[in-house]
Amino acid sequence: MSHFKYKYLFIGLLLVVVASACKKQWDQRNAITDQQLNVNLLQQIQANPNLSTFAGYLAKIGYDKLLSSTKTFTVWAPTNAALQGIDPAIVSDTARLHKFVANHIANQTYLTGNIQGSLRVRNLNGKNLTFTTTTVEDANITLANQYVNNGVLHIIDKALPVKMNISEFVRGLTTVGLLQQAYVLRQDTSFIDTSKATVASIDPKTGKPILVAGTGVVTQNKYFNKTGALANEDSLYTYFVLTDNAYNAERAKVSKYFATVTNSTDTTMNLLSAFNVLKDVVVRGVYTSANLPATLKSVNGVTVPIDKTAIVQTFNASNGIVYVMSSMNFNVAEKITPIIIQGESASFFTRTDQGGKIAIRARKELDGTTVYRDLLISGSGLPASFFAGYKLSNLNTCQYKVIIRAVNDTLFTKVPMNTTNPALNQSISERVMFGQITAAPVVAGNVTPTTAVNFPYTSITPYNYNELTLTNATTGTVTANSTLNMANGTLNVTKYSSIFMYVQGAATTAANTNDVLVDYIKLIPVLQ
Structure with missing residues (x-):
């Protein structure tokens, strides 16, 4: 036999040996896999004597049939030792036991090898658990990834109690x-x-459905809607509960800025001041005691000051963490903040027949990069004292400094020329006024609206990109006003309310001398 024949014979024998070895390994693998795939989750649990208590719970609530079905599940089964401390009241109450057991089971298959970091898993009771390669919540996985024909079993050393979410915790205080x-x-x-209600019949006269009484009722919480979905199991928040003393202290700091027309304690303290305090005790994300910083940002961007020595209780919720605080010293300057009114957001104008003279412009800042929008009212035939009106809601009870920003880049030639002070040439002259809302504003003809506080006409010089602080306000045509007056040359709001603001052009009809121009008006509270 030639050298080449021996060579090919040797290679062939080698391939046969390798193939035979691979086949044996594959057969062994298939044998293990086939054996596992002949077992379902219930059988796998029942075969382990250390899981007999959990198996008994499954049978008691009917979940033995569920885990024998063809549907796929992941089960975190606590050992008998882990279940020794469970409250007997849970075991004796079928509904509570059902929620407890369901807290250990999830739809679909979750293997530890597929996790990077941690994973939030929704269980059969609607709660979420944090699953890592070695733990689920604060339980250790002592035996992982027991794969069977309808899912996977992980054995854990602690039971997984059903946690309240943040909303449930607060409601249960x-x-x-x-x-x-x-x-x-x-x-x-x-x-x-109506989309969730049960229809009993159809009204033959109107054709509208007649609903079964008590069906389709949906409950919402206005506070949660404005701050955070604290009842949502898929959300994660850090929430702060203030003790009664801490709560009262923070409300007292801001209550002076919410004086109402009726001086109602309930409205001022229990509604307005209360929301001002509590809107900023909600923080997105979970900050455990180990990583809790000295300050956080609330969902509204307000600094939340955290003194760890003031923590009197910590609660791990199903959708975050709650700290009960004996004090939380908020900065009032972040709670009673400036109000910015954009010029292009006018509510009404002097007249409705001058639309062709009203323009909302997109302009670039001096550096040419940032674009802003402003309001320009200009053109031949514009009536004298033309104004843009704005309805401002819920001004705090305090004095306000009034600032205007208006960039005069029109370069209109003003007539007549100002020979005494040439610097005023090509300027726009306008003023800002405020009036209490008692009736619909006058928006027809050339009638000046009734106002309580007037700021003097201000010269808007060409190409000035800075803010101008308006000073020396005077009283307007309303001498006795229950909401507005002038104090120390500023706008003074004496009752928490809504008001009208006007930006008014010059009292002339000369072309291009009575323009109205505004980027924004800023009301800065003077805090005391």
């Missing part, structure tokens, strides 16, 4: 935070969602 709890409960509202 019994000893601390009762004033905060009372505010939250008062914000519950209910309405009928």
Whole structure:
């Protein structure tokens, strides 16, 4: 036999040996896999004597049939030792036991090898658990990835209690935070969602459905809608509950800025001041005690000051973490903030027949990069004292400095020329006025609106990109006003309310001398 024949014979024998070895390994693998695939989750649990208590719970609530089905599940099964400390009241109450057991089971298959970092898993009771390669919540996985024909089993060393979400925790407070709890409960509202209601019949006269009484009722919480979805299991928040003393202290700091027309304690303290405090105790994300910084930012961007020595209780919720605080010293300057009114957002104008002279412009800043929008009212035949009106809602009770920003880049030649002060040439002269809302504003003809506080006409010089602080306000045509007056040359709001603001052009009809121009008006509160 030639050298080449021996060579090819040797290679062939080698391939046969390798193939035979691979086949044996594959057969062994298939044998293990086939054996596992002949077992379902219930059988796998029942075969382990260390899981007999959990198996008994499954049978008691009917989940033995569920885990014998063809549907796929992941089960985190606590050992008998892990279940020794469970509250007997849970075991004796079928509904509570059902929620407890369901907290250990999820739809679909979750293997530890597929996790990078951590994974939030929705369980059969609607709660989410944090799953890592070695733990689920604070339980250790002692035996992982027991793969069977309808899912995977992980054995854990602790039971997984059903946690309340943040909303449930706040609603269930019994000893601390009762004033905060009372505010939250008062914000519950209910309405009928016809799409969720049961239709009893159809009204033959109107053709509209007649609903079964008590069906389709949906409850929402106005506070949660404005701050955070604290009842949502898929959200993650850090939430702060203030003790009654801390809550009262923070409300007292801001209550002076919410004086109402009726001086109602309930409105001022329990509604307006309360929301001003509680809107900023909600923080997105979870900050455990180990990584809790000295300050956080609330969902509204306000600094949340955190003194760890003031933490009197910590609660791990299903959708975050709650700290009960004996104090939380908010900065009032971040709670009572400036109001900015954009010029292009006017509510009404002197007359409705001058639309062709009203323009909303897109302009570039001096550096040419940032674009802003402003309002320009200009053109031949523009009536004298033409104004843009704005409805301002919910001004705090305090004095306000008034600032205007208007960039005069029109380069109109003013007539007549100012020979005494040439610097005023090509300027726009306009003023800002404020009036209390008592009736619909006058928006026809050339009538000046009734005002309580007037700022003098201000010269808007060409190409000045800076803000101008308006000074020396005077009283307007309303001498006795229950909401507005002038104090120290500033706008003074004496009752928490809504008002009208006007930006008015010069009292002349000469072309291009009575323009109205505004980027924004800023009202800066003077805090005391």
